[in-house]
Structure formats: structure tokens, C-alpha cells
Amino acid sequence: MSPTNANDTPSHPAFFLLVGIPGLERVQGWIAIPLCAMYVFAALGNSAILYIIKTETRLQEPMYLFLAMLAATDLALSTSTMPKMLAAFWLGSRAIDFHACLAQMFFIHTFSSIESGVLMAMALDRYVAICCPLRHSAILSLPAVVTLGSLILLRGVLLICPFSFLAGRLPYCHRRFIAHSYCEHMAVVKLTCGNSRANVVYGLFVAFVVVGSDVSIIATSYAMILRTVLKLPSHEARLKAFGTCGSHICVILSFYIPALFTFLTHRFGHGVPHHVHIMVAILYLLVPPTLNPIVYGVKTKMIRDRIVKKWKLVKSSTCLAKNPEAEAPG
Template sequence: MQETLFCLNVGHLLPYSMSDSNSSDFTNPSTFILLGIPGLEAAHVWISIPFCTMYAIALLGNFTILFIVKTELSLHGPMYYFLCMLAITDLVRSTSIVPKMLSIFWFYSREINFSACLTQMYFILSFTTMQSSILVAMAFDRYVAICDPLRHSTILTNPMVAKIGLAVVLRGIMLLLPHPFLARRWPYCRTNIIPHTYCEHIAVVKLACADISVSSYYSLSVALFVTALDVFFIAVSYTQILRAIFRLPTKDARLKTFGTCGSHLCVILASYIPALFSFLTHRFGHNVPLHFHVLMANMYLLVPPMLNPIIYGVRNQQIRVRLLQPFTHKWN
């Protein structure tokens, strides 16, 4: 949703003063200039430390999840396949922004090719949509596992999981494909300076000196469609799950069954809360400084990829046992 809410920011990005930038008369810029975090340029090196740390944890954690699931045959099941899909989307999203961000912070390398900027924008939007779709698929998996456990293995077969994965990818690719094409057709005759650390969609199209209402309306429509639909399906799944749990005869059985959903619920919260907070600051925080908006836009792309593998590593017993196996063998 981080960025299924991404497009809900249409029209609410804090404007920056054009007098602070070097306006020119170009129509098709070969490059854009990323400012980083406006107003906090002196602190860029210090800000890079937590950002780099979060990225390193995200890389290590998500690659560890992929390695454990690949090498442990007992984890070759729908829930873990979806977890691998989530790890891949997290890796792509964070890698789409962090290397360039660090080059801005460390080496003042602020230029980004026009096509590379649109590609970065597209990757962020499409893989964010894929992430939201995967959370829906994981909610469906938990629903079948708890509400209809005897049919779980016959409903969520490997071919079905592959079809769901394909639908997730196609949904992310097709729904967001118009964005870079619409952004490419606008004339950029004002400035090529983007007050951001990466090519955020609305930050790019607001530089165009043309009527961008088509892009804005399409962005809003996609955001509402993706967000509303995904949240609806997750809510329906967990409503049915909770009803099934409360029908169980004992408190221990209820707690044990609900525990199987704990990791997924934590991942949902880790994914949606930073995005929701960022959206609210854009929508209602008109007096909030621009640098705070930019920081929040980075946090909702960096926090979920860092937290998701930690959540599953801590809460999921099978992954935790497999992760600690080398250390337990060493002490034994």
C-alpha cells in the first residue's frame, strides 16, 4: 500500500519555491536533478547512516528468508512461497531508491537520466502494488488454512500459487504501465530540479508545464482501486478467520490458531501504517516542512523491507528453528 497510497498524494505534495531553482526553457530534459532532502543538506551524511543500516538489514534479512525457504524442503508450501514473493518485492523496492539516494548523500551525484528517472518511478509504483497484492494472497492463504483446513492442500496447489503469483505480477505491471508513458509525453519547460531523494511520481509530473489532470485522475483512480480492493479482501478474510477462531472450544486452541496469523498481521501493519502516516502528512499536514514529507516518503519504502524478515524470523517457529540451527549444532 506504501505506495498503493502513493498516488493518493496527488495534488498534496508541498510546493517548493521556483525561485529556489534554476528555471530554464527546455522541453525534454536529458536529466533531472535530485536535491536529496531539501533543508537538511548539511545533515545528509548523518541521515545516510540509519538509511544505509535499514537497507543492509533489509538485504540480509530478505536474502536469508529466500535462502532458508529454498534449502528447507519442509517450507515448500503456499505461505512460504508468498513470503518469498514478498521478500523479492521488498528487495526490488528498496534497491530502486537506496543506491541513488546514498550517491546523493555521499558523493553529491544528483543527476539522474530522464529515462532512468521514469524507470525508477515505475519500479517503485508497480512493485508497491505487487506487495499489496501479495498481502491479499497471504490473507487468503490464512483464511483457507483456518476456515477450511482439510481443503487447503487441494485449493492452494503449486499451480494455483503460480497462477496467483502471475496475477500479482501482471496486476502490478499493467495497472502502473501508463504512468511512465504519461510522464514522458509532458513538456518539462520549467525546471528539472526534483526536491526529493528519488523520482516520486507526483514530484516528477508536477514539474510539467502542461495540464496533468489525466495523469492525476488516473493515479487517484488506481490508488483507490488498489487500496480499497486490497483492504476489503484482507478485512473480509480476517473477519472470517476471527469468526472461525472464536468458535474453537478452548482458549489455548484459539490462541494457537490466532498465532498462525500473527506474523502476517504484523507484516500488514508494518506495510500499511508507514504509508498511511505518510499519506496523512501529505493530505493534512500542509504546514509540515518539506523535508519531513521527503523523510516519510523514504521511511515507508525502507521500513517494511527491513521489518518483514525480522517479523517472520522472530514469530515463525519453522523459520526461527532453521535460522538458529547452525548455532545450536555448534553448541551441541
Template structure:
């Protein structure tokens, strides 16, 4: 009798039968083949142009944020420490996928070593989880700064900020560790072709000739629990922030305080909306074209790292003023 495991995160039946196990060796492949964007192979070169521009802007913008915060003593505050953590995470996240993606698009170099694939998988999901945690930390900082301004420096000391940062890193590192561990454990006896432009977790494990329900349940639980919990804490923080803002007596004070939070809200929306769309497409989007889903998955990892420094650079007066002074000084 055939056993057909159901992939919870991609929402369809995985064609595996126990008879395969009697005729095929269960071994880990030496390499996988990444297809890029199936159905749009002829347009790979053209697609690479905006992706390359987005990546260049992400690198320039995030390094600029790190540089400005480093050289400006007045920016050595919790908000900007968390912003630097976000910039580092963005740099690693985008660099984890784009170089290999460009080698597929430009050089037709589709092979990726099995261990390299699992490493890429780990970095992608690990730093995505870290970014979500950083947004929670930034929401906490805004809450303390607006609702308890006189106690901000005593509550969020450098020691507390360091501990929060360490907790964010450990949470992402530990929760995602089972992804590559389980993927290495599964036997692969059929195709090694991944219909994706990078080693996305479920795209890899669904190639296994085994019952992958453990991976499916775990990845779905981590995704929904983290997004739900983090978004809940962010929502609660901003409800309290908005209550404090609208209780201010002067209209100009309300607008100024609201403006300090608008950049953070824009960044949160730019991260969670594509993440939620990608997750729901995995689960319920059987009728969504594969190439469209992969384009959205790529944009989800590449566009926010480009937007974050732009949003913070434009909306955060201290960063913008320091950047202008830097260029004005060089110009004179």
C-alpha cells in the first residue's frame, strides 16, 4: 500500500511510495540542481538586472547606516544599536542568496553542493527569524522611549541591549538548527532538481524519499508561532505607544512623536506582509503560478534589505542630518 505524506507548508501531496525504498539506494546527493525561476528561463538575464540593482542599493544603504552610527556618538543609543543589528542581518540575508542566484542567471551554473545548500538554507531561515526578533526589540525600545521617557536610559542600558541582542541571535540560531539537521537525515533517491532559485527549506525536503511530516510540522509551527507571537508583541507595544501619543496635549507634539514611529511601522509592514503572503502561498496557493511564487519569495528576501536603510535614512532626522553633514564637509 502506498504512503503519500502531505507537505503542510507547501499544501500538496508528495509522491512517494514505499516500493521506491525497495529499489533505490537511500543516499544523500553530492549536489542539487537549482532551476532558478522555472518557466522564465529565457528572461533570467533581464530578471537579474533589477535584482542586481536592489542588492547594490541594499549593500550601499546598510553599510552607510553602520558607518554613520559608528562615527556619530549621539547615535550610540539602543534604537540605533538595534538598527545596526538589522543592517547586519539584512547584509547577510541578501548575500546568502544573490551571488548564487546571479551565477544561475548569468553563467547557467545551477549545481550547488549538498552541504552548501543546507548552509544556505540555514542562513536564510536563521536570519529571517532574527529580523523578526529585532523588530520586537525595536518596538520595545519605542515603547519605553515614548511611554516611559524619563526611565529610558535606566531601563534599556547597554547591558540590557546586549542581552536582548544575544537572545535574538540565540533564538534564531537554535530554532532553525533542526531544518538542515533533518534535511541531512532524510534519504534522497529521486530527482535532485530544486524548482527554486535558492535552497528554500520545503523545496529541498520534499525531494526526500521519506515521510517528511516531522519537518513539515516543525517548520509550520515555527513559522506560525514566531510570526504570531512577534506580531502580537509589536501590536501590543504600538497600541500603548499610540495611546500615549494621542494623550499628548499639543497637536505638534503628537505629530512629532508619531513621526518618530512611522519609519519603524513602515519597516515592519515591508517585512511581515510579504512574509505572510509567501507563507500562505506555500500553504494554500496550489493555483498560484510557480514562477510568480518564486519571484515573490526572492523579492521578500531582497527588497526589505534595500528599503530598511532608505526608510530609516529619510525618516530618521539624526541619521539624515549626519549624512548631510558628512557630504557637506567633504564638499567643502
């Protein structure tokens, strides 16, 4: 049953209406084209990485298992928002059921938390591999990787569940228009006509716990990696390590900077143009899933070699299917 107010009428509307990008409604259809292209690339790239890691037994190592977790999280994170967003931009399908909105809110923030945790785990894996190479297999054994991944998933679910509960119990006085492209927590809470202090405080708490702890561990890990790399005697080895770590850090920054910008703008950035805020929030869900297959997948030699091998096999099979006589002896 829907919660009720003192007059025994529903305290929330049956559905919300997603505004999209306030101020840019006329060009949303054009903006959706590159967004759709990024989503398709992210879906194909992360699916390819998952397929390669699953089918290649030699890739059942901590680094690749964490990469598979990241690819699965990216798929879930982008898919939880983009189909509905594209439908709103191109088809005008802006309505989203109240409970569907709460579910989307849960998935967005849960998978964002999981992605942060996986990036932290990958930084730890790189730290152990570079700074303690002889103990890497002992420290990050398969049971340890599974346990760490399970804890990251559990943390995300347990911390984010109260978001939907707290938002669901607030009265909205039939306010329908969400000034956003998806059901982000604070964008929904801003529609309430009741006391939302608990939502604001809990949101700050979750951000501090998740981002604060993960960024601290990532920063410490890469500081230790940097110190170890600078001690390498070979100039080429140092350059290679810097190149790898540099690309990884760029991906990490592409996730955390837009996330922090969006989080802080909701609470303190009243002077930031609303369309800028919404565009950054959209890219926050799309840029990391698009970049990760390139940086963590294509630039990883073993995965790159297997992708090329699979592509050649597919191409060869296609050619044989078109020209079956090519197999026959002359």
C-alpha cells in the first residue's frame, strides 16, 4: 500500500516525470546520439571483457577477476539508467512509476558504491603485485578475492538500501517533476514537502564512508607504488610502470571527480547552471564504463591478444561461410 498523509490521500504521486536536461529540452534528441553511442560501446566492450575472462582459463587471476567485477558493474550501472533516459530523450517517455524510480535509485547508488569498491580492490591488487610480488599469490588467493568481492557487494547493498526506504516514506504532495534525467537520490528528495533532514545526513554519511575510505586506500596504494617504481633501476621499466599507473589513475579520476561534483552541487553548488550539473551527472554514469574496457582491457596484453585472436577466428569463420569452396582442395 502507498503511504498516506493525514487526509488519507497518497503522500506521493503514482509516477514521476523526468525533465531530462533542464534548459536544453529542444536539443535533447541530438545530445542523446553521442550518449547512445557511448552506451553501446560500453555495453559491447564490457561484455567482450567478461566473455574473454570467462572463456580463458589462464585469466583466472586476481587482476582479471577484479576486472570482470568492474565490467559487470559498469554494465549494470549504465543499463540501470540509459534505456529509460534514451526513451525520454527520443520518444518523450518521461513518466516513471514511483516504485520503479526508487528501484532505479537503489541500483544507481548501489552499483556506484560497488564500482568504487572494485577500483579500491584493483589498486590494492596493483600494490601487492608491484610492492610484494613474491607474496602476491598468497595474499590475494582466489578465496581472498571472492571474499573481498562479496564484502564490496554486501557493503553497497546494505549502505544504499536505506536510501530507497527513507525516500519512500517522505510525503511529496503530488509533486511530479524530477529536474534530472534519472532518479538520483537528492533530485528525488528535493521534491518532498516534508522533513528530509534524515536523507541529507545519511547521504553525507554514505559518501564519507564509501568515497572517503576507498579514495584513502587508493591514494595510499598508488603512493606506495610510486615509491617502489622510482626505485627501479631500469629507465624503461619505470616508464612502463608510470604509463600503466597513469592510465589507471585517469580512469579513477574520471569516476570520482564527476561523482563528487554531482554530490557537492546538489548540496552546495546553487550557482552552478542546472544543465551543466545534469550533463556531468550523466557523463559520470557513462564515461567510466566507456573508458574501462579501453584502459583495463585493450591495454592489458593478455586480454588484447585474446580479443584479436577471437576476432580473427570470427572473421575466418565468416569468410568460410561466404565461400565454402575455399576449404575444398583444388
